[in-house]
Amino acid sequence: MTDLCDLTASALSAKLAAREISAVELTDSCLARMEAVDDRVGAMLTRTPELARERADELDAYLSTGAPQSGAAGIPTALKDVLTTNGIRTTCGSRILETYVPPYDATAWARLSGAGAVLLGKTNCDEFAMGSSNENSAFGPVRNPWDLERVPGGSSGGSAAAVAAGEAVWALGTDTGGSVRQPASLCGVVGLKPTYGRISRYGLIAFASSLDTVGTFTRSVRDAATLLGTLAGHDPRDATSIDAPVPDFTRVLEDGVRGLRVGVVAEAFGKGVQPSVAASVRAAVDRLAALGAQVGDVTLPHAEYALSAYYLIAPSEASSNLARYDGVRYGFRAEGEHADSVEMMFQTRGQGFGPEVKRRIMLGTYALSAGYYEAYYGQAQKVRTLVIADYRTAFQRFDILVAPTSPTTAFRIGEKADDPMAMYLNDIFTIPANLAGVPALSLPCGLDDAGLPIGVQLTAPVLDEVTLLRAAAALESDLGLDLRPPLLVGV
Amino acid sequence: MAVQIDIEHVANLARLALNADEKDRLKAQLSLILEHAAKVGEVATSDVEPTASPIPRANVYREDEPEPSLPVDEVLRNAPQRVGDRFGVPRIVETGS
Numbered sequence: 001m002t003d004l005c006d007l008t009a010s011a012l013s014a015k016l017a018a019r020e021i022s023a024v025e026l027t028d029s030c031l032a033r034m035e036a037v038d039d040r041v042g043a044m045l046t047r048t049p050e051l052a053r054e055r056a057d058e059l060d061a062y063l064s065t066g067a068p069q070s071g072a073a074g075i076p077t078a079l080k081d082v083l084t085t086n087g088i089r090t091t092c093g094s095r096i097l098e099t100y101v102p103p104y105d106a107t108a109w110a111r112l113s114g115a116g117a118v119l120l121g122k123t124n125c126d127e128f129a130m131g132s133s134n135e136n137s138a139f140g141p142v143r144n145p146w147d148l149e150r151v152p153g154g155s156s157g158g159s160a161a162a163v164a165a166g167e168a169v170w171a172l173g174t175d176t177g178g179s180v181r182q183p184a185s186l187c188g189v190v191g192l193k194p195t196y197g198r199i200s201r202y203g204l205i206a207f208a209s210s211l212d213t214v215g216t217f218t219r220s221v222r223d224a225a226t227l228l229g230t231l232a233g234h235d236p237r238d239a240t241s242i243d244a245p246v247p248d249f250t251r252v253l254e255d256g257v258r259g260l261r262v263g264v265v266a267e268a269f270g271k272g273v274q275p276s277v278a279a280s281v282r283a284a285v286d287r288l289a290a291l292g293a294q295v296g297d298v299t300l301p302h303a304e305y306a307l308s309a310y311y312l313i314a315p316s317e318a319s320s321n322l323a324r325y326d327g328v329r330y331g332f333r334a335e336g337e338h339a340d341s342v343e344m345m346f347q348t349r350g351q352g353f354g355p356e357v358k359r360r361i362m363l364g365t366y367a368l369s370a371g372y373y374e375a376y377y378g379q380a381q382k383v384r385t386l387v388i389a390d391y392r393t394a395f396q397r398f399d400i401l402v403a404p405t406s407p408t409t410a411f412r413i414g415e416k417a418d419d420p421m422a423m424y425l426n427d428i429f430t431i432p433a434n435l436a437g438v439p440a441l442s443l444p445c446g447l448d449d450a451g452l453p454i455g456v457q458l459t460a461p462v463l464d465e466v467t468l469l470r471a472a473a474a475l476e477s478d479l480g481l482d483l484r485p486p487l488l489v490g491v
Numbered sequence: 492m493a494v495q496i497d498i499e500h501v502a503n504l505a506r507l508a509l510n511a512d513e514k515d516r517l518k519a520q521l522s523l524i525l526e527h528a529a530k531v532g533e534v535a536t537s538d539v540e541p542t543a544s545p546i547p548r549a550n551v552y553r554e555d556e557p558e559p560s561l562p563v564d565e566v567l568r569n570a571p572q573r574v575g576d577r578f579g580v581p582r583i584v585e586t587g588s
Contacts, residue, residue, distance in 0.1 A: 103565040196545045210544045239551040240544070308530040319505060326506075328578050330569035338581040342506070350508030358507060362517055363524060365505040366496060379531045381541030386534065388542060420520055421527060437545025462546065 004029035005166040006484070009075045009223040012169060016063060016074045023056035023063065023074035026169075027118050030076040034120065034167040037487060042142045043152075043162040045081050046089050047121040052076070055118045062116075071226040071250075073116030078168035080159045081122040082129055083109055083214070084203040088119075092205050093127045093137040096325050096332045096352030106203025107235045108172060108214045115230045120168050123158030127354045128322065129174055129207045131155045132182055132426040135417050136356040143413070144187060145485035146452055150410040153183030153426075156217070160187040163217045164485055170227055171217040176208050177310055178405075178430025180215030181442040185405035185455025188444045188483040190472070192216045192224045195463050196437030197242035199228075200235030208317035209240070211310075211434045221443065221473040225249035228465060247466055253473040257291050260471060263298030263398030268429050274408045280446035280454040281404045287478050288402070288471070298394045298401060302386040306432040309387070311424060312367050312380035313435075319364030322357070325349060359420060388436045395461045400471045403429050405442040405455035429457060439465045443472050444483055453483060494525040 004012065004026050015021045031049050038044050059074050079085065082092050084102035091097045105113070113119065126136035134142040134157030142157040144150040145165040152161040156173025160183035163171050173180040175193035184191020192215055199214040206212060214231065218224045229250065234243040264285055269278045289295045327333035327348030334347035353361070367376040394401060406426060416422045433440040439462070442455040456475070460468035498514045498521075509517065560566075563576050572579030 100569055103561055103568065197548075236553060240546070240548065242546060302534065305531055305534055308528045311524060311528050312531065323506075327571055328580055331571070333571035340582045341580045344581050345506045346508040349506055350510075353507070355513075358509070358513065359517060359520060359524075361505050361507060362498075362501055363521055366501045366521065366525070367528075369501065369504060375532060376525075376528065378541060379534075379536060380528075381543060382536035382539040383531045383534050384545075385539050385542040386536070388545065421523055424524075435545065 003033065003166065005033045005076070005169065007169070008220045009071065009169050009218065009226060010220065012075060013069070013071050013073070017069055023059040023118065024053060026074060027052050027056040027076050027120070030120055030166065030168055033165065037165050038167060040143060040148055040487070041145055041161050041165050041167070042140055043123055043158040043165065043167055044078070044121045045091060045093070045124045045139055045158065048088060048119055052118050052120050059116055059118070070115040070230065072112055072230050075117050076120050076169050077112060077117040078120050078123045078159055078162045078171040079109055080125050080156050080171070080173045082125060082174055082205045083172060084205065085109060085119070085122065088122065090122065090205070091139070092129070093125045093139060094353065094357070095138045098332060100331055104203060107200035107237060108231050109203070111231055123156070123162055123171060125158055126155035127357050128318070129155040129176055129179055130318070130356050130360055132178070132423055133416065134158065135413065136354060138354055141413055144410045145487040146188060147410065148487065149412055150452070151186065151413055153186035153406070153410065155179040157183050159217050160184050160189060160191070163187070163189045163219060165487060169219070170223055173215050173217055174204060175213045175215040175434065176211045177314060177434050178427040180217065181430050181440060181455070181457060182406050182426060184217055184442040186410040186453065188453030188485070190218045190221055190224050190444070191442040192228060193433065193440050194228055194232065194465055195242065195439045197240050198439070198463070198465070199231045200238040200241045202235055202237040206321040208314040209321060210317060211314060213434070221469055221476050222250060222253055224441070225253055225469045242463070244463055249465055249469055252466060252470050255470055257288055257293040257471050257474045260293045260400060260467070261398045262288050262293045262295045263394055263401045264295060265401055265403040266297050266299045267303050268403035272407050272425065273404060274448065276448040277404050277408060277454050281402065281456045284445040284456045284475060284479070285402055288475060291474055291478055296398070298398055300387070300390040300394060300432060302383060302390050303432050305383045306387050306435055307424065307428050309380040309383040310431045310435060311363070312376045313384065315360040315364030316367050316377050317364070319361045319368065322361055325352065384435045387432055391436045391438055399460070399467055401459040403457050405429060405457040409448045409450070409452035409454060433459055438462055439468050441468055441472050443476055444481055445479060446481070451486070494522045494529070496521050
């Protein structure tokens with residue numbers, strides 16, 4: 001049975017406009033689903049049901065006046081717990097921020113809230129968004145609604161799982177090296193990482209500032225386009241936000257892919273890629289060709305160095321950004337008598353951060369330290385220049401690039417937990433887009449033999465989300481998948 | 492080639508208290524990760540400029556206009572220790588005798 005909470009935002013928006021349903025009814029549907037499944041899924045860290053009902057009630061009063069309605073109005077929303085929410089606890093999945101209650105809203109949430117979205121709560125994630133399995137949360141793992149013994153991916157695992165399980169109609173996440181696209185792929189939902197700087201990061205608690213991007217989880221490409229249109233645009237409070245016009249991302253969604261030049265990334269089908277993933281992504285490429293796209297092969301010669309460059313650049317920036325957690329102004333402070341403030345900081349950080357965050361702080365501190373800076377961080381930044389040049393060359397011949405989002409479908413909880421290098425390899429196909437700042441999207445394209453979702457990744461040039469979404473919408477419509485996790489059978 | 496890391500020194504730079512187990516584990520793990528990361532050294536880059544940000548922006552200026560600040564109570568609400576209108580911390584400097 002399909003409940004309201006299983007529908008797309010666009011379908012629900014139409015029902016709200018036609019007064020077939022109320023915002024309160026819709027909110028209650030999501031809250032009921034959350035109540036029914038979240039003790040098993042673990043997607044939510046903080047729930048805000050009273051605030052949600054209050055907000056939905058206000059919206060119903062507003063909508064009953066026949067006032068104009070945005071595509072986000074009344075849509076039940078979950079936010080990754082790295083986006084600040086005024087008066088609502090924001091933890092980053094870390095003990096060090098377990099009790100932190102921000103005094104301001106992130107711009108992304110302020111815009112969405114201003115458009116009438118209803119906040120249901122904050123989602124679980126890898127600590128400070130560092131991870132690809134959600135096992136690094138200080139508050140326990142998230143489980144994949146498709147198989148509760150498996151990871152949902154990460155770091156935005158809670159947001160991906162919440163949308164897949166019908167606990168929210170859409171959700172926001174963040175993508176530094178694949179943290180929206182990879183969990184979207186593993187949970188069978190649409191994950192969009194727009195161009196770096198497209199969405200303001202004011203109020204996004206920083207991990208790696210030259211890579212961090214706010215992204216979206218939705219059940220359809222059209223919902224991703226609607227959500228991006230609400231979130232995008234220049235923000236004077238974020239100096240890295242791009243001052244470019246925001247087009248209507250939904251306008252040409254149904255224009256198809258005839259004549260579109262699609263490049264298949266040759267390197268992304270080699271060793272380490274699950275055969276059923278490669279086959280499913282190739283089948284999706286065939287669909288694009290059948291729809292009239294011109295398909296060819298493309299290479300990104302420096303992509304094989306992107307992972308190495310990323311694991312120097314991201315930890316370096318993290319080690320600097322996370323220096324602010326010192327037990328002085330906010331967050332956790334280690335108990336006990338401390339000889340002095342510096343000793344207090346050592347103990348606070350040693351007790352407050354989990355293993356993966358410590359690993360990356362140490363890695364970044366080492367890579368930036370005297371004598372190593374040029375060989376590691378400096379060299380990684382030069383490799384980054386070459387990765388960007390690869391994309392520039394590829395986009396002279398192609399409008400869209402296609403590759404798998406993740407080399408495998410969802411793996412078992414614990415399977416890679418003790419092997420950081422194996423874990424880092426999950427992001428091998430998503431990281432290059434972060435280094436280059438280009439927009440990319442993961443679209444569900446099938447299931448493997450175990451019944452787990454497979455995602456195909458589409459990538460477009462900087463600021464060309466219009467073409468990215470158009471290509472994804474054409475493929476989505478042609479594939480016609482109806483993805484519903486087995487968890488929900490009988491709910 | 493295995494990278495030898497002075498864990499004590501790096502932990503000291505990062506202001507991170509680590510126990511003996513953590514130090515052992517990190518020494519081994521960081522060495523492996525850095526071995527992989529060192530692959531960036533295989534790329535010829537003598538004539539390549541480094542990239543700090545994917546969408547380069549020059550200095551972004553705004554008018555220097557005063558705006559309202561958060562109320563002091565809001566700012567101090569999350570403080571682990573509050574002393575009047577200030578953040579409380581353990582001793583910072585030696586007091587003279």
